[in-house]
Amino acid sequence: MRILIVEDEHEIAEGICTILEQAGYETGLAFDGQTGLEEILSGIYDLVLLDVMLPEMSGFDVLREARGAGIGIPVILLTALSQTGDKITGLDCGADDYLTKPFDTGELLARIRARLRRTEENLQKDLSFADIHLEQATFRLCGRERSIKLPRKEYQLLEYLIINHGQILPRETIITKIWGYDEETEYNQLDVYISFVRKKLKFVESRAVIVTTKGIGYSLEEGE
Numbered sequence: 182m183r184i185l186i187v188e189d190e191h192e193i194a195e196g197i198c199t200i201l202e203q204a205g206y207e208t209g210l211a212f213d214g215q216t217g218l219e220e221i222l223s224g225i226y227d228l229v230l231l232d233v234m235l236p237e238m239s240g241f242d243v244l245r246e247a248r249g250a251g252i253g254i255p256v257i258l259l260t261a262l263s264q265t266g267d268k269i270t271g272l273d274c275g276a277d278d279y280l281t282k283p284f285d286t287g288e289l290l291a292r293i294r295a296r297l298r299r300t301e302e303n304l305q306k307d308l309s310f311a312d313i314h315l316e317q318a319t320f321r322l323c324g325r326e327r328s329i330k331l332p333r334k335e336y337q338l339l340e341y342l343i344i345n346h347g348q349i350l351p352r353e354t355i356i357t358k359i360w361g362y363d364e365e366t367e368y369n370q371l372d373v374y375i376s377f378v379r380k381k382l383k384f385v386e387s388r389a390v391i392v393t394t395k396g397i398g399y400s401l402e403e404g405e
């Protein structure tokens with residue numbers, strides 16, 4: 182799970198980063214609203230911790246724009262303001278939760294876990310597309326008649342395609358989402374994995390097809 186922290190006070194931002202990394206999350210940092218919004222729109226994060234008082238753009242505006250662009254990931258607002266008015270504004274903008282600074286580390290982690298758990302529950306519901314279904318517990322791709330166990334990366338790749346079916350996913354976004362920033366991934370490795378997943382879809386005799394949009398990326402579509 183990858184969490185973005187948008188916070189202009191470097192010390193606080195880096196402190197949160199350390200806490201999250203120790204808890205096993207991958208992290209990203211943005212120190213102003215505009216950069217934060219760009220990072221959110223990249224689509225590679227699973228959750229955002231968003232400060233309200235930010236240079237360039239306020240957290241409220243970042244959130245409004247992100248929601249307007251169809252970004253549905255959980256957003257927890259970090260605010261130094263505890264007035265009811267700000268909380269209502271935050272929720273109206275599409276926040277899922279908020280924490281008033283200074284907050285307790287344990288509470289921060291608990292809120293994050295709660296939000297991510299809901300995401301996972303939603304994912305489980307969404308793991309069907311056309312005539313296929315992904316079984317999270319067993320990593321099996323199930324068609325109407327046949328099923329096959331997928332290796333981890335193929336599973337993650339197909340899961341990501343199913344969740345975002347019908348959308349063209351840029352190559353860079355898929356690579357970052359599946360392989361992360363740290364691992365060195367040759368670009369053609371993605372093509373190899375796409376071909377593996379295509380073979381598995383064929384094996385279970387699915388109508389679902391991975392469509393290539395040249396120079397851009399891939400999308401999962403329902404074929405004939």
Ligand code: CA
Nearest residue numbers: 189232234235
């Ligand atoms: Ca601030």
